[in-house]
Amino acid sequence: MRTKYFLLLLMAVFCSPQLHAQYNPLKIPDTLSGTTFNLTARDTFCQILTGNQTITGAINGNWWGPTMIWQKGDVIHVNVNNQLADTTTIHWHGFHLPAIMDGGPHQPIPPYTTWSPYWKVDNNAGLYWYHPHLHMMAEEQLTMGLGGMIIVRDPVESALNLPRTYGVDDIPLALTDRKFDALNQFVVAPYGDSMMTNGVVRAQHTVPAQVIRLRLLDAATERSYNIGFSDGRTFYVITTDGGLVDAPVPVTRFLLSAGERVEILVNCTGQNGTTVDLMAYNAEITPQVPGGESFPGGPFANALGHTNFKVLHLNIGPAGSSPITTIPSTLTTNTFYPEASATTMRTVTISDSAIGGGGPTFLINHKFFGMDEIDYHVPLDNTEIWEVKSTSGFGHPFHIHDVQFYILTINGAAPPAHQKGWKDVVFVPANQTVRFIAKFTDYADELKPYMFHCHIALHEDIGMMGQFVVGTGPSGILDKARNAHMKLFPNPTNGLITFDMDDKITIRHAAVVNVHGQAVKEWNLNDNMATLDVSALAKGLYFLRLTGTDGGSYVKSYLMQ
Numbered sequence: 001m002r003t004k005y006f007l008l009l010l011m012a013v014f015c016s017p018q019l020h021a022q023y024n025p026l027k028i029p030d031t032l033s034g035t036t037f038n039l040t041a042r043d044t045f046c047q048i049l050t051g052n053q054t055i056t057g058a059i060n061g062n063w064w065g066p067t068m069i070w071q072k073g074d075v076i077h078v079n080v081n082n083q084l085a086d087t088t089t090i091h092w093h094g095f096h097l098p099a100i101m102d103g104g105p106h107q108p109i110p111p112y113t114t115w116s117p118y119w120k121v122d123n124n125a126g127l128y129w130y131h132p133h134l135h136m137m138a139e140e141q142l143t144m145g146l147g148g149m150i151i152v153r154d155p156v157e158s159a160l161n162l163p164r165t166y167g168v169d170d171i172p173l174a175l176t177d178r179k180f181d182a183l184n185q186f187v188v189a190p191y192g193d194s195m196m197t198n199g200v201v202r203a204q205h206t207v208p209a210q211v212i213r214l215r216l217l218d219a220a221t222e223r224s225y226n227i228g229f230s231d232g233r234t235f236y237v238i239t240t241d242g243g244l245v246d247a248p249v250p251v252t253r254f255l256l257s258a259g260e261r262v263e264i265l266v267n268c269t270g271q272n273g274t275t276v277d278l279m280a281y282n283a284e285i286t287p288q289v290p291g292g293e294s295f296p297g298g299p300f301a302n303a304l305g306h307t308n309f310k311v312l313h314l315n316i317g318p319a320g321s322s323p324i325t326t327i328p329s330t331l332t333t334n335t336f337y338p339e340a341s342a343t344t345m346r347t348v349t350i351s352d353s354a355i356g357g358g359g360p361t362f363l364i365n366h367k368f369f370g371m372d373e374i375d376y377h378v379p380l381d382n383t384e385i386w387e388v389k390s391t392s393g394f395g396h397p398f399h400i401h402d403v404q405f406y407i408l409t410i411n412g413a414a415p416p417a418h419q420k421g422w423k424d425v426v427f428v429p430a431n432q433t434v435r436f437i438a439k440f441t442d443y444a445d446e447l448k449p450y451m452f453h454c455h456i457a458l459h460e461d462i463g464m465m466g467q468f469v470v471g472t473g474p475s476g477i478l479d480k481a482r483n484a485h486m487k488l489f490p491n492p493t494n495g496l497i498t499f500d501m502d503d504k505i506t507i508r509h510a511a512v513v514n515v516h517g518q519a520v521k522e523w524n525l526n527d528n529m530a531t532l533d534v535s536a537l538a539k540g541l542y543f544l545r546l547t548g549t550d551g552g553s554y555v556k557s558y559l560m561q
């Protein structure tokens with residue numbers, strides 16, 4: 001009796017379609033359109049593998065979230081209801097909007113509350129996305145599956161003869177990978193063993209034998225995908241992160257980094273009845289590119305490292321009723337900011353620095369992110385060149401909020417044609433320098449910062465992030481909005497350093513903090529101005545941290561010579 005029951009069970013398992021089918025059907029996220037959007041984030045579960053369901057975090061469903069379709073020029077309202085048992089944030093990646101609506105680490109949504117940002121959509125037609133951005137929790141919350149895509153439409157793009165039927169010839173693809181434990185639950189790890197396309201492992205989809213548009217998003221926590229097709233065919237890049245490029249760019253590979261998007265056209269005309277795989281040719285990328293490493297063991301070991309693997313199996317079926325069969329020759333005319341129009345140049349460093357006692361850590365500007373440290377004070381309407389200078393032995397996808405930028409140079413050379421467009425993520429290869437130009441318009445707010453960071457979630461969580469405010473004040477480094485009340489001189493110093501506070505602020509405690517975060521000298525005071533003797537300290541970079549009698553803290557960096 002028991003044996004018979006067991007056999008029945010065994011048969012049920014082996015006859016389940018998922019176990020037999022080599023591929024699983026691709027899921028196409030639902031769409032939401034209009035001007036008011038309701039998103040509810042929940043802890044839920046999803047049948048991803050055969051057997052146990054996987055506990056996920058999702059928005060309005062059980063995996064990932066709906067694709068929102070926004071029209072440029074509309075004022076949109078989003079109600080983000082957090083039903084997770086944890087605080088989260090939802091960031092609108094790529095959008096130009098007021099910092100307070102941005103959904104970064106400064107706009108937490110406590111459990112069982114609703115956050116309702118609104119703004120006027122000012123971005124060009126393209127693919128964008130939304131995702132959690134709680135400081136130190138990004139990797140975990142992304143791993144759970146929280147996030148979604150956003151398609152912006154505008155008159156320029158709408159006038160073009162491009163595939164635009166969602167899920168049919170215009171297919172959104174969120175690329176991630178996951179590691180599962182023996183009970184089919186997600187393991188929070190930099191790299192997964194299973195490719196997941198729109199939340200589906202071994203995904204397949206049927207497309208019509210015509211020109212199709214794939215909208216690719218790298219939603220992984222770390223991995224880059226070196227996109228290509230199994231038959232080596234040419235495909236055509238039509239957008240960068242922030243909109244159309246001037247003309248389709250033919251390529252056979254496209255390296256897509258975490259946070260980045262690209263839309264491609266693939267010509268399947270006349271190929272009814274054939275199949276082709278969308279691939280990640282990651283065996284072709286070096287160990288200095290995320291996903292190009294092969295780790296024999298340890299927390300980074302994974303089955304997909306430095307290998308080629310399928311992203312999506314495409315079955316080409318009959319063409320639709322009014323198919324697009326040709327690739328357009330032009331798309332738009334972009335006008336980027338001329339290099340000479342920049343009035344400020346900032347150097348942002350990326351390094352592998354030993355800090356905080358442990359081994360080397362990837363850092364921006366040689367320090368960890370601090371929630372209350374403003375790295376840059378960008379004057380409103382300023383056009384700036386940011387030189388992102390890496391001495392890191394590993395490549396990092398650099399992302400900035402608020403603006404879309406244009407890449408001027410990558411390691412001294414003009415960017416390739418497929419990167420000549422509006423961008424908000426740029427891959428900064430190991431030991432190279434990337435320069436881009438951006439203009440910071442519209443939303444001045446001295447108190448609400450925007451982020452810039454590495455889009456590898458683990459790096460960002462550890463503190464590979466900085467922030468800037470856009471305002472009417474002077475530009476400067478480490479000029480925290482609050483620190484406008486604090487003067488520090490001389491800088492550099494060689495022995496005595498003086499702070500001078502606004503009249504109403506009395507300082508009760510001062511500490512010199514080294515780059516490891518350790519207080520190396522402290523004073524109890526009761527004054528709004530004092531000269532401190534720091535002559536005993538070695539040369540280097542320090543922070544003077546002052547605590548006011550009202551509990552406020554003020555930090556500025558200074559150099560000891």
Ligand code: C2O
Pocket residue numbers: 091093131133259399401451453455
């Ligand atoms: Cu996609 Cu600051 O993030």
Ligand code: CU
Pocket residue numbers: 091092093094399400401
């Ligand atoms: Cu962003």
Ligand code: CU
Pocket residue numbers: 362395396397454455456459460464
């Ligand atoms: Cu990084």
